Amino acid sequence: MLKPIENAARERKALGGLWHFAVDADGCGRDQRWWLTLLAESCATTRDIAVPASYNDLFPDAAIRDHVGDVWYQTEVRAPAAWLEQRVVLRFDAATHRATVWLDDIEVLHHEGGYTPFEADVTHLLQAGKAHRLTVCVNNELHWHTIPPGRVITLPDGRKRQQVFHDFFNYAGLHRPVWLYSTPKTYIADLTVVTHWAKDTGAGTVDFKVEIAGNSSAKLSTQVILRDTQGCEVGRSDGHSGRIAVPHATPWQPGKAYLYTLEVEHGNDRYSVAVGLRSIEVRDSQFLINGEPFYFTGFGKHEDSAVRGKAHDDALMVHDFALLDWVGANSFRTSHYPYAEEVLDFADAQGIVVIDETAAVGMNMEIARKLAGASDLPDELYSEDAISSRTQANHLKAIRELVARDKNHACVVMWSIGNEPDLRPKGSGEYFAPLLAATKQLDPSRPITLVNVMMVGPEQDTVAHLQDVICLNRYWGWYIEGGDLLAAEQGLEADLKAWAAKHPGKPIVITEYGADTMPGLHSIAPVMWSESYQSELLAMHGRVFDRIPAVVGEHVWNFADFATSQGIMRVGGNKKGVFTRERQPKAAAHVLRQRWQTLSV
Numbered sequence: 081m082l083k084p085i086e087n088a089a090r091e092r093k094a095l096g097g098l099w100h101f102a103v104d105a106d107g108c109g110r111d112q113r114w115w116l117t118l119l120a121e122s123c124a125t126t127r128d129i130a131v132p133a134s135y136n137d138l139f140p141d142a143a144i145r146d147h148v149g150d151v152w153y154q155t156e157v158r159a160p161a162a163w164l165e166q167r168v169v170l171r172f173d174a175a176t177h178r179a180t181v182w183l184d185d186i187e188v189l190h191h192e193g194g195y196t197p198f199e200a201d202v203t204h205l206l207q208a209g210k211a212h213r214l215t216v217c218v219n220n221e222l223h224w225h226t227i228p229p230g231r232v233i234t235l236p237d238g239r240k241r242q243q244v245f246h247d248f249f250n251y252a253g254l255h256r257p258v259w260l261y262s263t264p265k266t267y268i269a270d271l272t273v274v275t276h277w278a279k280d281t282g283a284g285t286v287d288f289k290v291e292i293a294g295n296s297s298a299k300l301s302t303q304v305i306l307r308d309t310q311g312c313e314v315g316r317s318d319g320h321s322g323r324i325a326v327p328h329a330t331p332w333q334p335g336k337a338y339l340y341t342l343e344v345e346h347g348n349d350r351y352s353v354a355v356g357l358r359s360i361e362v363r364d365s366q367f368l369i370n371g372e373p374f375y376f377t378g379f380g381k382h383e384d385s386a387v388r389g390k391a392h393d394d395a396l397m398v399h400d401f402a403l404l405d406w407v408g409a410n411s412f413r414t415s416h417y418p419y420a421e422e423v424l425d426f427a428d429a430q431g432i433v434v435i436d437e438t439a440a441v442g443m444n445m446e447i448a449r450k451l452a453g454a455s456d457l458p459d460e461l462y463s464e465d466a467i468s469s470r471t472q473a474n475h476l477k478a479i480r481e482l483v484a485r486d487k488n489h490a491c492v493v494m495w496s497i498g499n500e501p502d503l504r505p506k507g508s509g510e511y512f513a514p515l516l517a518a519t520k521q522l523d524p525s526r527p528i529t530l531v532n533v534m535m536v537g538p539e540q541d542t543v544a545h546l547q548d549v550i551c552l553n554r555y556w557g558w559y560i561e562g563g564d565l566l567a568a569e570q571g572l573e574a575d576l577k578a579w580a581a582k583h584p585g586k587p588i589v590i591t592e593y594g595a596d597t598m599p600g601l602h603s604i605a606p607v608m609w610s611e612s613y614q615s616e617l618l619a620m621h622g623r624v625f626d627r628i629p630a631v632v633g634e635h636v637w638n639f640a641d642f643a644t645s646q647g648i649m650r651v652g653g654n655k656k657g658v659f660t661r662e663r664q665p666k667a668a669a670h671v672l673r674q675r676w677q678t679l680s681v
């Protein structure tokens with residue numbers, strides 16, 4: 081799905097700012113049809129709210145922070161008169177986890193899946209000069225069939241409680257931009273780009289596929305032009321699909337991004353994307369980018385900050401990327417959901433490598449029991465009472481939406497279809513094998529993975545043979561052998577060697593390892609929670625990784641401390657950040673910096 085852009089043929093208008101907001105505490109808004117009037121007339125308490133932002137932390141009110149169910153957003157929208165001759169689209173970059181949208185009295189959109197965009201053509205509903213009422217009902221509930229899964233229980237006093245099976249706070253709302261944008265009536269509906277760069281010749285190719293929609297598409301021709309950063313044309317083609325060859329191309333490289341612009345012209349419409357020419361290949365236990373072995377250094381991250389919650393924020397993004405550069409990281413994983421598209425655009429431009437993940441996290445009863453404190457979960461994980469065929473269908477939809485949105489980003493070098501599912505119970509293979517196959521089919525140009533949880537060893541894993549890369553989350557020295565780094569070192573080494581032996585030829589990336597750390601807590605002895613323990617634990621992991629040739633990357637958990645649900649495992653959130661939530665370095669940041677700067681020389 082193409083993001084809204086501005087050029088000679090298209091305009092866009094961000095609908096952010098202050099909107100009206102109401103919490104639907106009694107869950108009656110849909111029955112009472114709140115979209116039919118101003119929110120202030122429908123319900124007793126409305127307030128102003130910022131869009132984009134997660135709503136949870138904006139008000140000093142636990143009833144809002146922990147609300148389970150519907151909330152309502154409303155604003156007014158006007159389309160510039162000139163747009164009404166064109167096609168006008170209403171687009172949400174994300175609504176977490178599902179939304180229904182009305183323009184005036186008419187329902188125009190419904191979407192489930194909290195981290196991917198959705199849109200509708202609303203041209204026929206707009207009038208010149210008129211202020212239209214835009215109402216959005218956002219619901220934050222997670223159930224067994226949703227991605228991610230969760231469970232809503234009703235307490236004896238009638239309150240609903242959301243049990244989340246994953247380890248981050250269930251921020252919700254409109255935390256990404258909302259747009260109104262125009263396109264010509266016959267328009268470029270989609271564009272798929274696959275690039276290649278050959279190390280031996282320096283030649284590159286751009287394979288493209290254009291989809292046109294709207295009126296009279298057959299009569300108009302399609303031109304596709306590739307330009308360098310100076311704006312000079314370096315190649316051209318016509319038709320809906322083809323290849324542009326660049327005999328002496330400048331490649332997109334990690335840490336050294338070079339982006340061409342691919343311009344598509346069809347009738348009156350124009351669309352362009354930034355294109356990095358690069359090749360990815362997995363061969364002989366190596367992850368090759370442009371024919372060179374690539375070693376991932378970096379983090380699993382979160383979209384998370386004080387007040388805004390999961391809202392995208394350019395200032396925070398620029399700062400985070402500057403910190404990645406400072407610490408010597410060349411990559412990150414979008415744990416545990418697709419991040420705002422702005423982040424991928426920036427990673428393209430900065431030469432930061434990305435493992436792009438769906439929101440399928442928490443398919444693991446053992447973890448769910450601990451995190452959600454839920455003792456009465458169903459016996460069988462992969463069953464119609466829990467992770468079911470309905471979950472699988474939603475999971476497939478989540479993969480499709482991720483690939484549709486992010487397929488053209490040079491920075492995205494691998495798809496991760498989920499995080500830490502339990503692959504021991506029966507039914508796991510039947511659940512995941514078709515999803516891995518579908519991902520490969522959707523995008524044969526990128527490696528695929530499914531991030532493995534520590535409790536599932538190489539002999540128990542049912543689908544690792546279907547993955548191009550083995551991604552392992554390991555907590556030696558924390559959840560296992562906590563406090564004994566010597567035993568942890570032995571355990572980690574044996575663990576990684578067993579994986580390498582079981583899957584010869586497949587590269588291994590350690591996608592999580594780390595230790596909760598209270599900033600300011602120091603200790604001479606290696607004591608858990610201290611800054612010194614985190615530093616020593618990370619250094620120990622580095623030593624082990626260096627001894628295992630199949631290990632091609634290390635992503636520390638986590639870049640920064642982040643908010644979680646409440647529970648006895650968490651003190652003010654998850655503290656495994658190498659930076660605090662305010663982005664100040666813990667001692668371990670300097671340890672990593674030293675190692676990663678040396679590795680990259």
Ligand code: BDP
Nearest residue numbers: 247499500553592637654656
């Ligand atoms: C892993 C999860 C991650 C958690 C982390 C932890 O993938 O989301 O935050 O453990 O416990 O199991 O810190």
